[in-house]
Amino acid sequence: AKRLEKGARQMPQAKRPTNGARQMSPAKRLEKGARQGKIELQQGHYDRNLPPLQIVYEDAQFLVVNKPVGVLSQKADRNDRSIVEQITDYLADNAADDTFRPGICNRLDRNTSGLIVAGKTVRALQDMNKRFKERTICKYYLCVVHGSVLKKQYLKGYLEKDSRTNKVTVRQQPGPNSVPIATEYLPLQQGMYQGESFTLLQVHLITGKSHQIRAHLASIGHPLVGDVKYSTKRASAFDREQLHQRVQLLHAWQLIFTAHGKEYVWKAELPDNFAQVLRRLGMEIK
Numbered sequence: 001a002k003r004l005e006k007g008a009r010q011m012p013q014a015k016r017p018t019n020g021a022r023q024m025s026p027a028k029r030l031e032k033g034a035r036q037g038k039i040e041l042q043q044g045h046y047d048r049n050l051p052p053l054q055i056v057y058e059d060a061q062f063l064v065v066n067k068p069v070g071v072l073s074q075k076a077d078r079n080d081r082s083i084v085e086q087i088t089d090y091l092a093d094n095a096a097d098d099t100f101r102p103g104i105c106n107r108l109d110r111n112t113s114g115l116i117v118a119g120k121t122v123r124a125l126q127d128m129n130k131r132f133k134e135r136t137i138c139k140y141y142l143c144v145v146h147g148s149v150l151k152k153q154y155l156k157g158y159l160e161k162d163s164r165t166n167k168v169t170v171r172q173q174p175g176p177n178s179v180p181i182a183t184e185y186l187p188l189q190q191g192m193y194q195g196e197s198f199t200l201l202q203v204h205l206i207t208g209k210s211h212q213i214r215a216h217l218a219s220i221g222h223p224l225v226g227d228v229k230y231s232t233k234r235a236s237a238f239d240r241e242q243l244h245q246r247v248q249l250l251h252a253w254q255l256i257f258t259a260h261g262k263e264y265v266w267k268a269e270l271p272d273n274f275a276q277v278l279r280r281l282g283m284e285i286k
Contacts, residue, residue: 054066147221149222167211214229
């Protein structure tokens with residue numbers, strides 16, 4: 001596969017934690033049983049028997065996990081179990097403050113995988129929420145899109161959400177209910193399969209609105225592989241029949257920020273379904 005912007009692929013690696021922080025190896029992060037466990041990947045359904053947490057990083061202030069595809073960030077009804085409940089259970093025996101319920105600082109769609117950050121103390125939660133709100137954290141995603149993308153681009157637009165359909169629309173001009181959005185993407189690799197071209201993108205999510213990456217890329221003719229909500233009928237049929245994908249290939253890959261003079265780089269490995277599609281398209285992430 002042709003590789004573009006080779007230098008851009010050499011992203012900074014997660015640094016070894018200090019001061020008692022724990023960085024988990026992939027083998028320790030996910031037990032064998034969890035690797036073999038099944039999560040329903042159909043749109044709108046999921047298995048309540050969730051696999052163990054995949055812990056990426058932990059210290060006295062933060063817990064960072066790699067959310068699998070098909071798992072809720074927060075429960076939709078009282079009988080659900082989500083990442084929040086898993087984190088609460090995990091921290092219950094070691095909580096420094098029994099009156100504090102750990103909370104997550106960012107959210108991902110059910111079928112988007114990747115990094116979720118939780119604050120283990122009130123102060124840590126407030127501090128990290130502020131960083132996300134003020135956009136002092138760099139958020140990088142990986143996705144595979146239809147078509148050939150040849151150069152880095154910075155996109156701006158206005159997003160409108162329809163609460164009834166849970167779908168958003170991207171426009172070039174502001175509307176009465178729209179919010180401004182900004183998305184930057186960089187092509188990493190090109191691939192071909194059954195005569196169709198695809199591109200692996202690194203996306204810098206600048207504003208972070210609901211469905212922003214999915215809708216913004218679809219609006220310029222590059223829908224995500226597997227995204228039945230924002231893709232075309234033709235592309236969705238190809239994804240389903242040829243690539244066997246029914247959920248979007250979108251992964252919250254890296255979070256980078258600086259605190260107290262130290263740079264933090266958190267990175268989540270790709271889920272199996274994403275890696276399998278990359279191999280089929282002749283791509284890889286090292």
